Amino acid sequence: MSQSERFPPSRYGQAERHMAESLVELERRILSEEETEECDCKEGMFNGLTRRGLLAGGLALSGAAISGGRARAEAPPGAIEYPVQPDSTKEQGRIILDDGGYGSRSQFENEVRWRYPTASLDSSWSMTPLAAGHGIITPSGLHFERHHGGIPAIDPRTHALILHGMVDQPIRFTMDDLKRLPAVSRMHFIECSGNGLTEWVQPTLKTVQGTHGLTSTSEWTGVRLSTVLEMAGIQDGAAWILAEGADAAVMTRSVPIDKAMDDAILAYAQNGEALRPEQGYPLRLLLPGYEGNTHIKWLRRLEVSDKPFMTREETSKYTDLMPDGSARQFSLEMDAKSVITFPSGAMKLPRAGYYEITGLAWSGRGAISSVEVSADGGETWHEAELEGPILPMCHTRFRLPWTWTGEEAVLQSRAVDDTGYIQPTLQELVEVRGTKSVYHLNAIQSWHIAASGEVTNVHA
Amino acid sequence: MSMRNFTIVAALAALSQPVFGQEQASERTVAALPEALADTGEMAPPPVPQSSATEIEDIAPEQLVFGIGRPATEEEIAAIDIDAMPDGRGLPEGSGTYAEGEELYTDFCSACHGEELEGISELGAPGLIGGRGSLASDSPVRTVESYWPYSSTLFDYVYRAMPMDTPGSLTADQVYAISAYILGRAGITSDAPDTVLDAQSMAAIQMPNADGFVSDPRDGNANQ
Numbered sequence: 001m002s003q004s005e006r007f008p009p010s011r012y013g014q015a016e017r018h019m020a021e022s023l024v025e026l027e028r029r030i031l032s033e034e035e036t037e038e039c040d041c042k043e044g045m046f047n048g049l050t051r052r053g054l055l056a057g058g059l060a061l062s063g064a065a066i067s068g069g070r071a072r073a074e075a076p077p078g079a080i081e082y083p084v085q086p087d088s089t090k091e092q093g094r095i096i097l098d099d100g101g102y103g104s105r106s107q108f109e110n111e112v113r114w115r116y117p118t119a120s121l122d123s124s125w126s127m128t129p130l131a132a133g134h135g136i137i138t139p140s141g142l143h144f145e146r147h148h149g150g151i152p153a154i155d156p157r158t159h160a161l162i163l164h165g166m167v168d169q170p171i172r173f174t175m176d177d178l179k180r181l182p183a184v185s186r187m188h189f190i191e192c193s194g195n196g197l198t199e200w201v202q203p204t205l206k207t208v209q210g211t212h213g214l215t216s217t218s219e220w221t222g223v224r225l226s227t228v229l230e231m232a233g234i235q236d237g238a239a240w241i242l243a244e245g246a247d248a249a250v251m252t253r254s255v256p257i258d259k260a261m262d263d264a265i266l267a268y269a270q271n272g273e274a275l276r277p278e279q280g281y282p283l284r285l286l287l288p289g290y291e292g293n294t295h296i297k298w299l300r301r302l303e304v305s306d307k308p309f310m311t312r313e314e315t316s317k318y319t320d321l322m323p324d325g326s327a328r329q330f331s332l333e334m335d336a337k338s339v340i341t342f343p344s345g346a347m348k349l350p351r352a353g354y355y356e357i358t359g360l361a362w363s364g365r366g367a368i369s370s371v372e373v374s375a376d377g378g379e380t381w382h383e384a385e386l387e388g389p390i391l392p393m394c395h396t397r398f399r400l401p402w403t404w405t406g407e408e409a410v411l412q413s414r415a416v417d418d419t420g421y422i423q424p425t426l427q428e429l430v431e432v433r434g435t436k437s438v439y440h441l442n443a444i445q446s447w448h449i450a451a452s453g454e455v456t457n458v459h460a
Numbered sequence: 461m462s463m464r465n466f467t468i469v470a471a472l473a474a475l476s477q478p479v480f481g482q483e484q485a486s487e488r489t490v491a492a493l494p495e496a497l498a499d500t501g502e503m504a505p506p507p508v509p510q511s512s513a514t515e516i517e518d519i520a521p522e523q524l525v526f527g528i529g530r531p532a533t534e535e536e537i538a539a540i541d542i543d544a545m546p547d548g549r550g551l552p553e554g555s556g557t558y559a560e561g562e563e564l565y566t567d568f569c570s571a572c573h574g575e576e577l578e579g580i581s582e583l584g585a586p587g588l589i590g591g592r593g594s595l596a597s598d599s600p601v602r603t604v605e606s607y608w609p610y611s612s613t614l615f616d617y618v619y620r621a622m623p624m625d626t627p628g629s630l631t632a633d634q635v636y637a638i639s640a641y642i643l644g645r646a647g648i649t650s651d652a653p654d655t656v657l658d659a660q661s662m663a664a665i666q667m668p669n670a671d672g673f674v675s676d677p678r679d680g681n682a683n684q
């Protein structure tokens with residue numbers, strides 16, 4: 001299939017098409033370099049995914065900062081290479097705090113984010129390796145990223161948040177101020193509305209990291225936005241609030257004041273520690289269930305207004321062109337979605353027999369109420385077990401035991417949230433939205449299992 | 461022990477230096493490790509956050525019930541309040557002409573957006589003009605001319621985030637001039653060299669796709 005059929009000009013502008021083509025080429029190159037190691041263990045079914053991820057993520061981003069010794073250079077990102085003992089029971093292990101007091105992961109684990117090869121290094125995104133994840137929390141270092149002007153390095157001692165506009169009293173908060181205010185910790189996913197943008201026309205990327213890796217879940221800690229808004233006193237007629245970041249894009253989005261007063265959080269911590277720089281250190285906005293780009297990172301300013309500000313991101317960029325030429329604006333909520341992460345694309349099942357199908361489901365409108373799984377391309381559905389905690393606007397893990405007969409199969413999952421919304425098929429989505437919109441693809445994902453056990457991304 | 465830790469931290473800091481853009485290498489501050497308590501050697505707990513509200517009397521208690529934070533001054537707000545809205549609110553004083561904009565565009569914009577404002581996809585830079593009337597067709601072309609609903613957005617974005625290599629470096633006059641050039645080339649305003657844009661004329665511009673946007677009809681029901 002030619003690239004122009006895969007990325008037709010109706011849906012993909014010239015810049016988007018270039019990005020998508022680059023990504024396909026990058027994945028092809030990486031997969032072709034792969035040495036296959038097969039084994040019966042679950043990791044073996046990943047068919048070298050881990051090494052692949054390392055190559056794609058680590059090497060694509062930089063020549064990597066490798067100036068320490070050779071041994072250290074060989075350790076995966078986030079790990080330190082130690083000599084492996086022939087018998088670890090026959091000699092003392094290494095001393096405590098050899099890591100400086102901040103842990104590193106095992107040198108044998110090498111999952112990494114995968115950078116989407118946008119033309120500009122400053123404006124790009126990286127994807128979470130969902131296939132290797134366990135439970136519902138994404139490790140902070142594997143949380144997907146989307147940047148519009150690179151990652152700033154901000155000193156928290158000089159950073160301030162200014163709240164102004166239609167308020168009785170404009171306030172300036174230091175980071176210390178914010179940390180003294182009443183805090184909440186909540187688990188929420190963030191999903192980029194561009195998650196799956198390559199998959200509208202043809203099954204394109206091979207792994208679940210590529211097709212669904214722009215969603216991640218963390219426990220976020222911070223101050224409720226309503227707390228600081230009440231302190232400042234919102235004036236009559238206020239309806240929107242502008243959130244602005246301190247990055248080179250000075251990224252801005254307008255947020256409905258109702259959302260701001262409902263469950264928005266000014267988050268300074270993620271998974272029990274300070275935010276990672278790439279996640280907005282020292283302060284980001286968290287809007288549970290809203291598309292990722294609205295969760296403004298490196299937050300420096302909030303301006304209350306009677307009208308939306310109509311920033312570039314909410315007019316020219318994160319809008320959805322419909323068949324009649326009109327465009328949907330402020331399509332903020334992420335509809336319910338699910339994906340099977342095991343087995344998933346580019347894995348290989350070694351033989352017929354028992355497997356536990358597992359995956360993630362989430363909804364921007366509430367909690368997941370059920371997930372059904374089909375092994376015959378949607379002919380029959382079986383209810384999967386949902387593993388707690390089942391939280392609103394949060395990844396939910398589902399599991400279903402399955403015996404593979406060794407014959408061809410098409411695995412699908414379908415999420416239902418507590419509003420009653422049922423995750424649609426791609427065909428159902430395209431019937432409504434046509435062939436021009438890129439964002440908010442939440443269709444059912446299909447993985448084809450060949451008789452050989454190979455798992456591939458298909459449209460079924 | 462603490463010396464050793466410092467060495468490790470410093471080494472890690474050196475490793476994490478950005479590979480690109482070495483020119484700005486110089487100053488870098490590294491977080492100090494926590495002090496050890498004299499008696500037991502335990503790591504000292506984190507410092508208690510300090511409120512910036514030094515003069516608590518100045519703060520009306522009913523507004524700042526926690527006595528935390530302090531009133532933002534007009535100067536502090538003005539220093540970062542750079543947004544411009546469709547009705548013209550926030551557009552700064554100043555003006556610029558099409559002719560000035562043509563020169564500025566060549567200097568600051570054309571390397572990425574192209575001599576003819578056509579965009580260079582290899583650089584990720586979108587085209588700025590053309591495509592008018594194409595949105596309902598099978599090959600929609602989304603540009604400032606064909607898609608952007610408000611001229612204020614053009615000013616706002618260029619002023620805050622362009623050009624890519626020196627964002628936020630253009631003066632208001634320069635951004636008015638560049639806007640006059642882009643909108644003139646788009647046929648939305650006049651392309652006469654002396655065409656002037658300022659806050660008032662900018663806010664009065666009617667963009668071709670001003671009525672092209674609808675609010676999100678999705679409400680959680682299927683097939684939307």
